[in-house]
Amino acid sequence: MKRIGLCMMVCGLAMSGAAQTEGYLVNPSGIVLGEMGVFKIDLQPASFPDDQISWIDNSGRVSFPYGNKGRMVTVKGETLGDFKLTVQIGSVVDNWSPYIFGRVVDSTETALHFFVICDANGTPAVLEAQIDLWVAEANRIFRQVGMSFTKASVKYLNEPQWFQIGGQIDFRNMLSHTNNVGGLEVYCIDKFVGDYKDTLGAAIPGNPGSTVQMAVCGIAMAANAHPSTLAHEIGHACGLRDIINGPLQDLVREELVGADNWSGGSGTGYYPRDLKHMDLIKVLLMYQYQGDSERGDIPLGNVMGYDPYDYTFPYVIKSLPIGLKSMNRQPRN
Numbered sequence: 001m002k003r004i005g006l007c008m009m010v011c012g013l014a015m016s017g018a019a020q021t022e023g024y025l026v027n028p029s030g031i032v033l034g035e036m037g038v039f040k041i042d043l044q045p046a047s048f049p050d051d052q053i054s055w056i057d058n059s060g061r062v063s064f065p066y067g068n069k070g071r072m073v074t075v076k077g078e079t080l081g082d083f084k085l086t087v088q089i090g091s092v093v094d095n096w097s098p099y100i101f102g103r104v105v106d107s108t109e110t111a112l113h114f115f116v117i118c119d120a121n122g123t124p125a126v127l128e129a130q131i132d133l134w135v136a137e138a139n140r141i142f143r144q145v146g147m148s149f150t151k152a153s154v155k156y157l158n159e160p161q162w163f164q165i166g167g168q169i170d171f172r173n174m175l176s177h178t179n180n181v182g183g184l185e186v187y188c189i190d191k192f193v194g195d196y197k198d199t200l201g202a203a204i205p206g207n208p209g210s211t212v213q214m215a216v217c218g219i220a221m222a223a224n225a226h227p228s229t230l231a232h233e234i235g236h237a238c239g240l241r242d243i244i245n246g247p248l249q250d251l252v253r254e255e256l257v258g259a260d261n262w263s264g265g266s267g268t269g270y271y272p273r274d275l276k277h278m279d280l281i282k283v284l285l286m287y288q289y290q291g292d293s294e295r296g297d298i299p300l301g302n303v304m305g306y307d308p309y310d311y312t313f314p315y316v317i318k319s320l321p322i323g324l325k326s327m328n329r330q331p332r333n
Contacts, residue, residue, distance in 0.1 A: 027100055028144035029300040029324045031062065031077040032107045039100060040072040041087055052090045059083040061104050077104035098264045101300050105145065108329045110234075111152035111183030117174070117190070120160040125190040126223045128154055134221065134230040141231040141285060141296045145324045149234070152183055162187070165220065166194025171202070175218030184237055185218045185333050186230065192222055201229035203236045217333055228285070228296055235286050235298075235322075237331035242288040243305040243320050245278035252277050260301025260325065281305055286322040299323040 031037040043053065050070035057063075061083040062075045075085070086099045114131055116124045131151060138149050162174045174187050192199040203219045219233040236242075254262045254269065256277045263270050271280075281287055281303070287295045288308055301323045306315040 025140075025144045026072075028102065029298055030103050030105045030145040031075060032146040033077045033080055033104055035107075036065070036074050036076045037102075038072060039075055039085060041098065043071055043089070048090075054088040056086045056088060057083055058086075062102075080104050080106065096265070098270050100263055101260055103300065103324060105324075105329070107146050107148065109148050109150060110331060111181070112149050112186055113152050113181045113183055114154045114186045114188060115177060116154060116156050116188045117162045118156055118158050118160070119163045119190070122158065124156055124188075125163060126188040126221075130223070131188065133227060134225070137227040138231040138234055141228065141298070142234070145298050145327065145329065147329055163190050164193050165189055166192065166196055168195075171196070171220065175220065177218075179217070179333055181333060183333070184234065184331055187218060187220045188223070189220060190223055192220075200225040201233045203233045231296070232285055234331065237333075238327040238329065239331075240286050240322050240326060241320050242308050243281060243284060243286050243303065243322050244288045244308050244315075245281040245305060248276070248278040248281070248305070248317065250277050251275065252280055256304040258299070258301045258303050258319070258323075260323065261299040261303065277304070284322060286320075298327075301325050 026038050026040045028037045039055065041053070053070055055064060055068040055073045055075075057075075059082070061077070061079045061081050062085075063078050064073055065076050066074050082101065082103050084099055084101050086097050088097055112135060116126055116131075118124050131154065135149055135151050142148065157177070159174070159177075162170055165171050165174065174189075175185070177187070178185065192202070196202065199222065201219065201221045219230070219237065221230060221233070250256060251273075252268050252271045252275050257280070267273070268275060282289075283294050283297045284303065285296050285298050299322065302319040302321055302325075303323070304317055305320050305322075306317060307320055308315075310316060310318075
């Protein structure tokens with residue numbers, strides 16, 4: 001989530017997951033056991049001394065191998081489980097100190113098996129270089145929860161009826177081409193048409209007819225998919241749901257962001273005072289609108305939002321499982 005930004009004169013934001021500092025994802029919700037993560041606050045004025053900023057962990061699950069002082073620290077995962085980092089700033093009383101929750105996790109690796117659909121002339125829907133870009137972005141995004149992916153295989157299917165997908169029958173037939181591959185199946189097509197027009201990527205539940213995305217029986221990717229689209233669909237394979245912001249004009253607050261993702265403070269906390277929850281949702285990996293270039297954040301816990309598959313109108317805002325605590329981190333078809 002967009003956290004931490006303080007206003008005692010501690011302003012600005014550091015994002016978990018999507019933002020990077022010197023190549024590292026900052027404020028991740030997860031740290032791999034034995035590996036390191038970077039945590040950061042943006043504190044104003046710039047003249048406030050780093051040696052008066054202390055990061056504290058009382059869980060014993062993480063350590064600070066290069067020291068616990070300053071606006072940015074390196075944290076190492078020492079023991080599996082949940083932790084809480086508290087940031088002591090000068091003489092600020094503990095009740096007002098910002099904090100970040102996280103979890104030390106074991107690392108996982110998932111094999112991705114790609115099936116590239118060819119047209120009647122044998123022309124593949126995508127080039128392997130495009131697949132490499134999708135996998136690289138998925139690895140960048142899922143690093144924040146200790147997951148990685150390998151391009152285990154690429155096979156070309158001469159099935160021109162699947163080159164463009166416009167309906168449920170062809171979609172399900174394609175995703176039923178094979179199973180039990182020991183990882184996730186990803187089918188690469190030219191584009192979605194008809195009922196699926198403007199779709200860039202899609203996954204259907206492993207239980208046909210169910211709208212509960214606890215597993216998928218395959219992923220389909222259009223050639224023009226955004227770099228984060230594969231990661232979003234893998235999120236469904238991990239059991240995460242879509243979230244949309246709808247007409248949610250409320251300012252951010254703990255009840256909407258979720259206690260697991262909050263960083264302390266009252267009202268809008270350490271977020272900008274004019275930040276609306278609908279704008280914060282846009283940075284989440286499971287934000288449904290696939291062309292949004294900002295999305296990529298995987299929070300620790302649930303976030304309040306609208307479920308596009310609720311099939312009720314008007315939409316009902318609810319707590320949606322889109323974070324690390326709800327994930328199956330070893331997804332398989």
